[in-house]
Amino acid sequence: MSQRSRTLRTLLGGVRRRIGRDRTAAGHPAERALVETFTKQEIAGWLLLPPDAPECRVSLWLNDIAATEVVAHPEPDTVGGLQRRRFRFVLYDFWRFARTTDTISVRYDERPVLLAARKSYGYRPKIDGRSTPEELITLLRTGHIFGQGGKIQLGKIIDTGWQDQVLRLHDAVHRHLEAEFGLRTFLGYGTLLGYVRDHGFIDHDRDFDGAYLSRHTDPAAAAEQLITVAESLIRKGFQVIPKASCLAIKDLDSGAAQIDLFHLVGRPDGTVGFPFGSVGSAPVPVSAIEPLQPATLAGRPVLVPADPTAIVEHLYGPGWRVPDPGFSWLTARTTRESRALLDHDQQDRLYWTDFYAxxxxxxxxxxxxxxxxxxxxxxxxxxxxxxxxxxxxxxxxxxxxxxxxxxxxxxxxxxxxxxxxxxxxxxxxxxxxxxxxxxxxxxxxxxxxxxxxxxxxxxxxxxxxxxxxxxxxxxxxxxxxxxxxxxxxxxxxxxxxxxxxxxxxxxxxxxxxxxxxxxxxxxxxxxxxxxxxxxxxxxxxxxxxxxxxxx
Structure with missing residues (x-):
């Protein structure tokens, strides 16, 4: 190799090292923050922070547009005296706004996080989405957000049309269940969380959550009652999509609106079982549910548990006061009354009963x-x-x-x-x-x-x-x-x-x-x-x- 070639190679190496140092300095070091998963469906990773560090939020950027943000949730163990906090973005609609000339990045504290698979702090898509970043800006300025499932939606706080639809649908289901079974529905899960924390709906929510307390103390009998409830709703003309732990309900007039109806179980020991699950693990007494209390949501009369704050804290854990569009039950749930879940055969029977209705x-x-x-x-x-x-x-x-x-x-x-x-x-x-x-x-x-x-x-x-x-x-x-x-x-x-x-x-x-x-x-x-x-x-x-x- 000639002296000129060696000199040129040395100079280029120095440039590469300087670029590498500059990029690392601009972003978080890989050993302190990393995006581990980067796919069309989701982006997920972690941060290492002191255990006493305050709540931290991670944001997803398209060029200089802060598209959405989530809370990084702590894990119980520490790594070298630091606490690992995990974050996750669901990307249902995000890619449609990105072009091949755009840069996608994940940021914490205004600094980018390294994308492990890409070995860089930014990523440019391989194909153009069908929309543009400018269209995303317009949507964000008019009150649209990326919801819990990653879809771009009008924030539920200002979407009064959706509010009217789900409250009307919930009222119709409530009246039918009370007349047929003596069951009274009340606000549950995310809708109850919004009522307690935000005094209204949660902006990034997807649907309306209602619940009822089964009169059966045996979990298997409570599951059978959920099937009976579903069959009755189908005969009444509702569309019912069965899930293991709830019923997704629509009707001809609800449009895109849907309510999820959850069944709870009052156990013989006086505690409540939640088939869908909860983040908190301490027992909750039936007295925290009943007697139900009248309340108002978006100007409509509804029912809430006797102690709504206690129920919310049990469902979502100690961090319930902090809004988090990236919250995932798959990782947050710690306990559930699995004996009251519908098995695959029960779900299949209900699905086809509804289908042929x-x-x-x-x-x-x-x-x-x-x-x-x-x-x-x-x-x-x-x-x-x-x-x-x-x-x-x-x-x-x-x-x-x-x-x-x-x-x-x-x-x-x-x-x-x-x-x-x-x-x-x-x-x-x-x-x-x-x-x-x-x-x-x-x-x-x-x-x-x-x-x-x-x-x-x-x-x-x-x-x-x-x-x-x-x-x-x-x-x-x-x-x-x-x-x-x-x-x-x-x-x-x-x-x-x-x-x-x-x-x-x-x-x-x-x-x-x-x-x-x-x-x-x-x-x-x-x-x-x-x-x-x-x-x-x-x-x-x-x-x-x-x-x-x-x-």
Missing amino acids: RPELLPPSSFAPWVLDHPELPDRVVDLGCGDGRDSPVLAGDGRTVIGIDRIPAAVALARSRTEEASFVEADLNDGDALADLLGRARGASGAPLLHYARGLAGTLPEPAWLTLLDRLAATGRPGDLLALELRIDADRNRPKANFRSFRRFPPPAEVITQLTDRGWTILDREDGTGLSPYRTEDPALLRLLATRRQ
């Missing part, structure tokens, strides 16, 4: 023609989880005998009204004796082979129930039986969905194929990918299989 009779799916395009199919078909009989008339073509099985009464009623070319039975596929009897009836006296047709069923059932069903089909199987499956796969997990469901499975194709081959099935045909069955706003990633029973 507002029927949308669609034409036959594209899966049925795919199956029927194969030669030498059995003349007898069992449509497992037939729903409203969407595919049953097509399967009954060419003189086939079709029996549709579903456990949702409304679905079976719709199927029967849809066609007389197939018969439909209300039965639970989890009931082994009932299933064996129906399969025997479908085969007839001759024991004819069957085509087991299951569209969407594999992703709906919890894995244990799905494997049990496969075991029962194997135990009752005969040579010549066929099994036709269509299901969502792992590639569909993060793709857009037309309908929200709190429970779905997205197994990888290899796993499903192994489950079949291990039980005596041989794969005859396979197709997977997108473009197979678009629906509304979604184009799911699907797997289609046709398998035969080995001799």
Whole structure:
């Protein structure tokens, strides 16, 4: 290497070192603050601060625009005498305002925090969002904020239209539950927090939270009562989306407004169980809930617990007085009454009960023609989880005998009204004796082979129930039986969905194929990918299989 080359390399190295020192000086040292996660969905990291340091807020910037901020929450342990405090931003709408020429940074105390994966203090997107930073500035100036779920929204404090919708909806639900069950709903969770702390709604909240205290002291009985409440609301015309610990409720007039209705359990020892959970762990007496007290929220009469401050402190812990758009129950929750949660099977039953309460009779799916395009199919078909009989008339073509099985009464009623070319039975596929009897009836006296047709069923059932069903089909199987499956796969997990469901499975194709081959099935045909069955706003990633029973 020449002297000139060595000199030039030395000079360039010095420039790089100076740039590195300048950037480090401008930002927090990596050992004191770091962004560990930087994805399209979230940004998360930590700070190391003295244990007695005051509350700290971390902000997310787009160029020189402070888009949003969150509180960094302390962990119990210290590192070298310093306390680690974690922060997290949810980025649902943020990227739409960023362009490839813009710089995104995370800042604490006006200094940027190092992005570990990027090895820099700023990041420029690879593609342009559909909006611009200028549009974000306009929205922020007109009272919009990034809400708890990361969506840009008009702050709930000034969104009087939303306030009117949720309060009207809550009042309608309250009146129905009081008339039908003698249950009185009151403000709960985030809505109660806003009432106590902010004397109104929380600006960054997403929905309205109500609650009721179950009259059942047994947690399992309280969960069953929540199911009964949901079914009653569905019959009344409300839309109900079941979750493990609450019901999300809408109606035809609520627009985007939604209320979450939580059930609480008064235990035999006089304390309250919170199935959704809480940050505080000290027991709360039933006397902190009842008797309920009248109050006013946004000019409307509501009910609140007997000691609302005590309930809020139990739900959100000692830091409840500090607003935090980045608060996450996934990390903050310390305890819950898990015995009162709805299991996947209970949620699934409620989901489909609600779904078929507002029927949308669609034409036959594209899966049925795919199956029927194969030669030498059995003349007898069992449509497992037939729903409203969407595919049953097509399967009954060419003189086939079709029996549709579903456990949702409304679905079976719709199927029967849809066609007389197939018969439909209300039965639970989890009931082994009932299933064996129906399969025997479908085969007839001759024991004819069957085509087991299951569209969407594999992703709906919890894995244990799905494997049990496969075991029962194997135990009752005969040579010549066929099994036709269509299901969502792992590639569909993060793709857009037309309908929200709190429970779905997205197994990888290899796993499903192994489950079949291990039980005596041989794969005859396979197709997977997108473009197979678009629906509304979604184009799911699907797997289609046709398998035969080995001799």
